[in-house]
Amino acid sequence: MAQVVAVIASTHHPFYYRASTATGADRPPFADEWVAKIEAFRETLTKARPDVLVMVGSDHFHQLWLDNMPQFLVGKAPFFDANFSNEEREFGLPRMTLAGQEDLSAHILRDGLDAGFDLAFSNELRIDHSITCPIITLRPEADLPIVPIYTNIFAPPLPRPQRFVQLGRTIRQLVESWPTDQRVAIIGTGHLSLELGGPRQFGAHGPDPEFDRKAVEWIAAGDIEGALSEVTLDSLHLPGNATHGFMDFLLMMGAAGDGAKADHVDSLDLFHTMEAYFTWYPNGAPA
Amino acid sequence: MSKYLLDKFLYTVDRDPELVERYREDPAGTVTWWEAEMANKLLNCTADERTTWLAFTEEERSALRTHDHVALFGLGAHPFLTLTLFIAMFERDHGPLEYQLAYAKAMEHISLPYPDIAT
Numbered sequence: 001m002a003q004v005v006a007v008i009a010s011t012h013h014p015f016y017y018r019a020s021t022a023t024g025a026d027r028p029p030f031a032d033e034w035v036a037k038i039e040a041f042r043e044t045l046t047k048a049r050p051d052v053l054v055m056v057g058s059d060h061f062h063q064l065w066l067d068n069m070p071q072f073l074v075g076k077a078p079f080f081d082a083n084f085s086n087e088e089r090e091f092g093l094p095r096m097t098l099a100g101q102e103d104l105s106a107h108i109l110r111d112g113l114d115a116g117f118d119l120a121f122s123n124e125l126r127i128d129h130s131i132t133c134p135i136i137t138l139r140p141e142a143d144l145p146i147v148p149i150y151t152n153i154f155a156p157p158l159p160r161p162q163r164f165v166q167l168g169r170t171i172r173q174l175v176e177s178w179p180t181d182q183r184v185a186i187i188g189t190g191h192l193s194l195e196l197g198g199p200r201q202f203g204a205h206g207p208d209p210e211f212d213r214k215a216v217e218w219i220a221a222g223d224i225e226g227a228l229s230e231v232t233l234d235s236l237h238l239p240g241n242a243t244h245g246f247m248d249f250l251l252m253m254g255a256a257g258d259g260a261k262a263d264h265v266d267s268l269d270l271f272h273t274m275e276a277y278f279t280w281y282p283n284g285a286p287a
Numbered sequence: 288m289s290k291y292l293l294d295k296f297l298y299t300v301d302r303d304p305e306l307v308e309r310y311r312e313d314p315a316g317t318v319t320w321w322e323a324e325m326a327n328k329l330l331n332c333t334a335d336e337r338t339t340w341l342a343f344t345e346e347e348r349s350a351l352r353t354h355d356h357v358a359l360f361g362l363g364a365h366p367f368l369t370l371t372l373f374i375a376m377f378e379r380d381h382g383p384l385e386y387q388l389a390y391a392k393a394m395e396h397i398s399l400p401y402p403d404i405a406t
Binding site: 060061062065066067068084085086089090154155156157196197198199200201202203237238241242271 | 375
């Protein structure tokens with residue numbers, strides 16, 4: 001069976017690409033520290049020597065729209081083109097094309113349906129920065145086949161936090177029951193406290209540093225019970241109006257396992273939102 | 288009230304670079320044209336399969352015609368869509384982050400709970 005060689009949870013900051021490639025007067029003062037942290041984070045994936053990446057993210061009203069909105073969707077295609085014109089325009093993100101791993105997509109869809117998740121699917125999916133940001137930070141060569149999985153953290157009504165945890169646990173089980181000897185990393189990105197298009201946006205820090213501190217503790221300790229005891233669909237409005245993206249972190253905690261302490265934990269306090277990076281090695285840290 | 292239609296306007300304009308420029312330069316004309324020609328277009332169907340019932344309220348029309356992002360927020364338009372489109376139209380007239388901070392400042396009187404964005 002396939003091995004889950006790493007579980008990785010990260011924020012997806014669309015400004016990283018531009019900040020890390022800027023030079024001279026255009027280079028922001030925090031860029032060097034940010035790049036150093038990302039390079040250390042990248043090494044945690046490189047060391048796990050994955051063959052395939054399961055990539056959990058959330059479409060930002062790019063291809064998925066309110067006339068036909070899935071809660072959870074799995075991409076199944078030989079290739080996924082990536083990034084949209086408004087991401088090029090606002091963040092300077094490059095166009096990309098990533099290979100798909102259709103056997104694993106098919107396995108996750110078939111066995112996921114049988115496990116109680118009515119997963120939607122797409123055979124022609126253009127993926128956005130929720131998935132390309134972690135490719136840029138963690139695997140800039142973009143040389144591994146992926147299975148994209150989208151969650152709805154954006155267009156209410158949303159699934160509840162518990163459901164994200166359950167899906168994470170199920171994805172882990174599904175990957176581990178894939179009959180192959182491939183080495184798989186499960187990577188997902190979300191947000192800590194975040195405000196978009198509201199009065200608390202683009203502050204000197206994230207809109208709710210206290211929430212961020214607690215969130216990092218929950219994730220680092222694998223404290224699913226603690227997180228779920230405080231986090232509800234209603235409560236997530238309080239730290240910032242886009243904080244429902246934290247539910248993708250909950251999904252990744254489900255994938256990492258109850259009580260699983262992260263092997264790598266790092267964060268970076270930036271304007272607008274805090275960055276946070278976590279890696280778990282389910283089979284022990286690689287040499 | 289049609290939060291969905293407000294969102295559909297913001298979404299379809301934002302994804303089309305020519306429409307972004309047209310809405311920046313002529314908001315009233317663009318809203319009139321869009322409501323007449325585009326509001327009832329089903330995005331994933333042929334042109335003949337039009338929706339028959341979508342229309343803005345006068346309040347929604349007015350908020351769009353005046354580029355009033357605060358009013359759009361109050362009407363429950365999706366804040367991500369509004370922000371993304373308005374950055375595309377107006378960031379260019381400002382220094383780094385100046386527009387984003389002014390956008391927030393114009394909303395500083397708004398407190399929780401924010402208007403419901405469910406469609």
